[in-house]
Amino acid sequence: MKVLIVDDDPLVCQSLQLLLGKEHDLEVIHIAVNGQEAMELCQNEQPDVILMDIQMPVVNGIESTKRIKEQWPSIQIMMLTTFRDEKNIRLALKAGAAGYLLKSASIENMAQQIRALKAGSTILDADVLKTITEPEKAALEGLTERETDIVELIAQGFSNKEIAEQLFLSVGTVRNMLSVILDKLEFRDRTQLAIYYWQRKQE
Structure with missing residues (x-):
């Protein structure tokens, strides 16, 4: 079975390559550092399974997944x-991913998970399953769902740059949306926003 690793973290790639290299029926055919490279390798190599990161330069993992599943x-x-x-x-x-695992999870059974994925099973980390089966959070009063996402990340201490990376937005867009949120709620700064968010969570 041919496996393609797509991740811009060299340590992750080395660890996965070492782990999967011990399996007689799995072959890591290539490592790509972004979604664009992954698509090019799919054209030339036709892997059976791809292990795909999300946040990467050039083309992120979700967009790459969508394009790959459309073509192959x-x-x-x-x-x-x-x-x-x-x-x-x-x-x-x-986008078409059949599995979703966290890097914090144990990867000792990664080979078995890859085989199960190839056989048609859906592989979800326990924490991931919990996240998507819990009720979706409601938007804060007067805010859109995306604005609520930004307030939540601000309350967790994320910077504008980190929020932009999480939500696939530009830093400028986050800055502009933050200004709109502050105007809507009549707050002066992000500290007041964070306090407001945690007070609402306790209600």
Whole structure:
């Protein structure tokens, strides 16, 4: 079985290659550092399974997954990422990923999971399954769902740049949306926003 690893973290790639290299029926045919490279390798190599990160330069993992599944529907894709938020999980599954594992999870059984994925099973990390089966959070009063996402990330201490990366937005867009949110709620700064968010969570 041919496996393609797509991740811009060299340590992750080396670890996976070492682990999977011990399996007689699995072959890591290539490592790609972004979604664009992954698509080019699919054209030339036709892997059976792809282990795909989400946040990468050039083309991210979700967009790459969508394009690959459109062109090569038989290729099975498992997201392997640090993102466990509902938005990324649902976007990845909607794009066509048949698996979603967190990098924090044990990867000792990665080979078995890859075989199960190739056989047609859906592989979801326990924390991921919990995230998508819990009721979706309602938007904060007066805010859109996306604005609520931004407030939640602000309350968790994320910077504008980190929020932009999480939500696949530009930093400028996050800055503009933050200004709109502050105006809507009549707050001065992000500290007041964070306090407001946690007070609402306790209600």
